[in-house]
Amino acid sequence: MDNGPRTKDQKMRNFKKIEAWLLASDLAVAIYGQTGKFPKEERYGLISQVRRSAISVLANIAEGAGRQHKKDYLNFLYIARGSLSETESLLEISARLHYLGEPHLKQLIEFCHKTAKCLYGLIRAVESEVHGPLSMVLGPNNKGGINA
Numbered sequence: 156m157d158n159g160p161r162t163k164d165q166k167m168r169n170f171k172k173i174e175a176w177l178l179a180s181d182l183a184v185a186i187y188g189q190t191g192k193f194p195k196e197e198r199y200g201l202i203s204q205v206r207r208s209a210i211s212v213l214a215n216i217a218e219g220a221g222r223q224h225k226k227d228y229l230n231f232l233y234i235a236r237g238s239l240s241e242t243e244s245l246l247e248i249s250a251r252l253h254y255l256g257e258p259h260l261k262q263l264i265e266f267c268h269k270t271a272k273c274l275y276g277l278i279r280a281v282e283s284e285v286h287g288p289l290s291m292v293l294g295p296n297n298k299g300g301i302n303a
Contacts, residue, residue, distance in 0.1 A: 176213050205231075205245040
């Protein structure tokens with residue numbers, strides 16, 4: 156592994172200035188607030204899991220931003236995307252268990268979607284930098300090309 160000075164393309168990114176990180180951070184704070192109202196018996200179950208998944212979103216964005224190579228950054232963004240889906244799923248089950256009321260669920264899910272939209276935009280931008288403009292055509296769901 157090269158430990159030399161960073162080139163222009165490998166500069167350190169300040170995660171605190173990344174909009175997706177800011178939104179994920181706000182989402183995590185909101186989730187902490189709502190899960191504090193869950194039943195105490197869920198402290199080591201659902202509360203812990205939904206909090207960890209929410210924290211994982213912003214932590215992976217930050218960790219990826221600190222990586223030297225854009226491919227590594229992109230991989231951490233993919234992990235953040237998965238954690239965001241996990242968070243949304245856990246919020247849904249929380250509502251089904253009547254730990255979250257409909258208005259709070261709706262608010263948190265909207266927050267998830269806003270964060271996801273921003274994160275997906277960031278992923279597309281970094282994919283374009285890593286793979287070139289053709290990556291928009293040859294995305295993960297289109298492995299064989301435009302006409303595949």
